[in-house]
Amino acid sequence: MAKRGKRPAVKKSQRAAAKKVTRDKSSLTAAYLQILQSVRIRARQEAEKRELEGELKTESLIDPGTVVSVMEMIGQQFVEGRPTTLVRVCEKTQLPEQTVSRILTSLVHEHLLHRLDGSSNTVTLAKPPNQITGAELLEVAFRLVDSGQAGEGSRLLHRLRQAQRDMVATTSLAGLLEEA
Secondary structure, eight states, X not given: OOOSSOOOOOOHHHHHHHHHHHHHHHHHHHHHHHHHHHHHHHHHHHHHHHHHHHHHXXXXXXXXXXXXXXXXXXXXXXXXXXXXXXXXXXXXXXXXHHHHHHHHHHHHHTTSEEEOTTOTTEEEESSOGGGSBHHHHHHHHHHHHHTTOOSOOOHXXXXXXXXXXXXXXXXXXXXXXXXX
16 A cells, blocks of 8 residues: 655755746746737737827818819719719828718718719719809818818908809809819
């Protein structure tokens, strides 16, 4: 019958080696956790940077001329018998998707564009190009520019806008397409 409770004899050098391995494993674990934490911090910083860059792109100001350019592009597609997608406008104008989406939504709201087949990403003109005035396009653009801004703006801004309105008073989208 074997004796209970007695452990086999372990040499001191083996115990010391086992303790060293345990310490080494603890050191490796600590180093691994430190590296992992550094990677997580770096990933979080990169994500925050990308998010901020995205916000800056999507919150960009919309120049009134941009709305006119977008409508010229959509008008040209209309004349050629093709609808226009949000992606195509983004590719042609190099504008962020959210900005183009805001422009298209405003133009749909003003009954200048129609969304096709329930798709929010495909549009066409809501009426013939000769029935869309330059003044209508500018007014949509001015509302987009002014959205989210406090106050009425300066007198100079009002004079500049009036000069723009006066310049396009007799212009239609069809006229802009002929000039292109």
